[in-house]
Amino acid sequence: MSLPSAPAAPACEPRPSSGRPVVQLLLGRYLADQPLEHIRCVAQTRQRRRCPRSVLSPHAPAGLWRLLPATAHRGQLALPAAPMAVYDLSRLPYAEQLRWRTQRCPAHAAADGAADLP
Template structure:
């Protein structure tokens, strides 16, 4: 039986509910993805929890489809999946969140044992940044600079697809570069690696290749940030997929620092 899906007019996100829930690639548990006010996605555990049981700084709440830190004055709140993912280092988990983490770990083992989900062949533990990266990692991922932020694409900029829903209920096959004029596109240039804490600090200031969109207007950069092709730039069509940009972090994405232009 089919269901009709639509975007609520007061929702700040255009993402259909069907596109928000997916499995964590590292532990196999379901995750609800929601956008923060700045447009960055946050993976949330699908269930709600009594706010008094969740430590300060670990609470999230939803308002009109947008996720905000804190409980919003409610008796219940959500928690980020990155705070309890069993694939992350347990020492990074707050003691009061350990029961949730262990519950998810048990469920992960059941998924593996039943053949429902296969554990990826990666390191035993991964960082929270890696867990929050919902795109498919690959050796050809490229960096773009827009709205003052360095973003990592899921692949090559030239092949980055639009996330809007087509009338036949499929993801738009168009690319962000399709039908663009020079005024709507960026240009490749060498930029400094942005500072990040941890091991990535050693790369700060070094040259790296990036697709620079900063010369475009604010509206044009928003089109790229929301991952829409020219045909869906001002369309009312909802999105069927999450935007695939993630904030570039030199600590976790050092392998994508390229210096081919220089």
Template sequence: MDLLGSRYLSAQPFAEIRCIARTRRHTRCLNRVLALRKPHGTWRLTTLLPGRTPVLPAAEIAVYDLEHLAHAEQHRWRAQRCPTHALITEAADMVPEGWQIFDPLLHHQHIATRLPAGQARQRERA
């Protein structure tokens, strides 16, 4: 996932990422970060290691790109909050965020060289 100028790896598929906020009942929020009424990311193929000679067989990687979203929306994704809990700044986190900075050498098993089925290829941004 491309977000706020970095590439991240999530513990689960982006559509299943849950809000990490603690509710008033002291349980984890059940809402997903991906919200129907919020702008969505787009799948695209991009270079695996921009500006570097590829050290892995794949030169391109499929990423879910959120960089075209408003800065505040990208921060909501990075904070792993649903739209409701993004507005409640005093809501504590129930669990840690589920992100890792993506390292193609360490996470090579997660490299997809094709877009998911039904996704049109997006042009690489200049």
């Protein structure tokens, strides 16, 4: 059994070379604590086990890797603003962005979406 490998991104798409990916959604940016394809759904199955599926799904609308300017902080030295690779979900439907924020796979987003609303 071999581990699934991430699909190769086209050369024109920026990807984070190392470290944690940044995801942009719902007017905010979130720093993921692991590669996107490893982010698992937080829902529990009926057997009280954590859902094994990942949030990133080939069956759901995909975000877009973009190079965006890193937010500059006042008072810092004028370093060249290094753009950072951001997985931009801001053009996806609201429900999709909510699914990412609540860290659910597509199946559990459909089942539990209403319960996650404030």
